[in-house]
Amino acid sequence: MEMESLPNGNSGGSDSGSATPVGSIAGLTPVASKLSHLAESLKLEHQFLRVPFEHLKKSMRANQRIVEKEMNAVMSSVVEAADRDLMSNEEAVQHLTSLVSRLQGLKRKLEEGSRTEHLQVQKCRVRFDHLDEVEVENSSEWNNTRLKRILVDYMLRLSYYDTAMRLAESSNIQDLVDIDVFLDAKKVIDALQNKEVTPALAWCAENRSRLKKSKSKFEFQLRLQEFVELVRAENNLRAITYARKYLAPWGATHMKELQRVMATLAFKSNTECATYKVLFEPKQWDYLVEQFKQEFCKLYGMTLEPLLNIHLQAGLSALKTPFCYEDDCTKEDPLSHESFRKLALPLPFSKQHHSKLVCYITKELMDTENPPLVLPNGYVYSTKALEQMAKKNDGKITCPRTGVVCNFTDLVKAFIS
Known part of the structure; x- marks a missing residue:
C-alpha cells in the first residue's frame, strides 16, 4: 500500500511489503514533531525578512547619494567664492545666504530620510519578533497570520491593491506585509x-x-x-x-x-x-x-511565483498519485475535485513506497475499506478500532500510547491509494 498524506510522521509503515504497527518507527513525541515542523516552516520565510532589508538598503543608498550630491555642490560653491579676488559685502552675504539655504534644505531631506530609515528598521524588528514568537502552543494562530500574509502577497502581485490593504488593516499585519514596496x-x-x-x-x-x-x-x-x-x-x-x-x-x-x-x-x-x-x-x-x-x-529577493502558488503546488504534488485521476477516486481526496486536478496537472506525482499499514490496536491491515484516522496528537489508528472504542466510551477516544482523550468527531481521515 502507499500512504498518500499523513501528518507528523506518526503513521508508521515499512517498505517492501513488511507489516509494522502504525507509529512505531516515528520515534518522536507529538511536541517534538510539531517543533520540527515549525522549524521547517521557517525555512520558507526568506522573502519575509529579505524584502524590508533590501528596502532599507535602498533608502540608505538614496540618502547617501543626496548627501554626496549636495555636499559636493556646497564645497564647489565655497571653493568658487574663495577663488574670486573681489567680492562686495552684498555679494558675500547673498552667497552665504544661498549656502545656508541649501544646507537647511539638506538637513530637512536628511531628517525625512532618517524617519524613513527608522520606520524600515522598525519593520525589520517587528518581523524578527514575529518569527521569534513561533511556539507549539500558538502555532495555529501563527499559521493563520502567515496564511493572511500569503494572501496579501498574492493580491499585491495580481494588482488587487485595495483588497490587499483592507485585509492587512483588518488583520493588523501592516508591518508583516510589503504593501509600500508594491x-x-x-x-x-x-x-x-x-x-x-x-x-x-x-x-x-x-x-x-x-x-x-x-x-x-x-x-x-x-x-x-x-x-x-x-x-x-x-x-x-x-x-x-x-x-x-x-x-x-x-x-x-x-x-x-x-x-x-x-x-x-x-x-x-x-x-x-x-x-x-x-x-x-x-x-x-x-x-x-x-x-x-x-x-x-x-x-528585492522575492520569489518569482506568488507564495500562494508555491505552497499550493507543494501540497498538491505531495497528494498527487495516479489513483487520484481514476473514476473511483474517493470524494474525500482533494484531488477528486476538478479544480484541484487542473492545478496539479503540470506537477509531478509524489514519490510513493509500497508499504503495509497495520493498526497498532487491532493489528489488522489498514486499507480503503478500513482507512486510518488521525488523532489530534498526530497518532494514527484504523477506523474499525476507533469506532469500536467510541461505541464503548460514549463517543470518546483514548490514545493507547499517550493517554490523550478526544471526541470521535475530532478525528481526521488520512487517504490511502
Whole structure:
C-alpha cells in the first residue's frame, strides 16, 4: 500500500511489503514533531525578512547619494567664492545666504530620510519578533497570520491593491506585509500599461548598479521600445539620433537585437514581415510589464511565483498519485475535485513506497475499506478500532500510547491509494 498524506510522521509503515504497527518507527513525541515542523516552516520565510532589508538598503543608498550630491555642490560653491579676488559685502552675504539655504534644505531631506530609515528598521524588528514568537502552543494562530500574509502577497502581485490593504488593516499585519514596496512598483506598472517608459527608466537609474550586477536587459528593452515608438510615429530623424545616444552603447553586448530593431526604419510600422511586424504589436508593452515584475522581484529577493502558488503546488504534488485521476477516486481526496486536478496537472506525482499499514490496536491491515484516522496528537489508528472504542466510551477516544482523550468527531481521515 502507499500512504498518500499523513501528518507528523506518526503513521508508521515499512517498505517492501513488511507489516509494522502504525507509529512505531516515528520515534518522536507529538511536541517534538510539531517543533520540527515549525522549524521547517521557517525555512520558507526568506522573502519575509529579505524584502524590508533590501528596502532599507535602498533608502540608505538614496540618502547617501543626496548627501554626496549636495555636499559636493556646497564645497564647489565655497571653493568658487574663495577663488574670486573681489567680492562686495552684498555679494558675500547673498552667497552665504544661498549656502545656508541649501544646507537647511539638506538637513530637512536628511531628517525625512532618517524617519524613513527608522520606520524600515522598525519593520525589520517587528518581523524578527514575529518569527521569534513561533511556539507549539500558538502555532495555529501563527499559521493563520502567515496564511493572511500569503494572501496579501498574492493580491499585491495580481494588482488587487485595495483588497490587499483592507485585509492587512483588518488583520493588523501592516508591518508583516510589503504593501509600500508594491505601491512603488505600481507607479511603473501603470505607466508601462499607458505606454510610458519614463518612470521605468527612472527606476532603472535608481537601481543601475544592482541591475548591472544581475546582467539585466530591462533598460535596453525599454530603450528599444522607445525607439520603435519613434519609428511608429514616422519620426525617423529623431529615432536615429535617439539610437546613437541610447542604443549604440549596448551594441557590444546586444548587437543582434540592435540590428533587428534598426531595420524597422526601412520596414515601417505597417510591414507584413513577421520578423519586424511583431515589434510593433501592443503585446510588447505587456512583455515589458512582465519583465519589470521579474526584475522587481529579483531586486528585492522575492520569489518569482506568488507564495500562494508555491505552497499550493507543494501540497498538491505531495497528494498527487495516479489513483487520484481514476473514476473511483474517493470524494474525500482533494484531488477528486476538478479544480484541484487542473492545478496539479503540470506537477509531478509524489514519490510513493509500497508499504503495509497495520493498526497498532487491532493489528489488522489498514486499507480503503478500513482507512486510518488521525488523532489530534498526530497518532494514527484504523477506523474499525476507533469506532469500536467510541461505541464503548460514549463517543470518546483514548490514545493507547499517550493517554490523550478526544471526541470521535475530532478525528481526521488520512487517504490511502
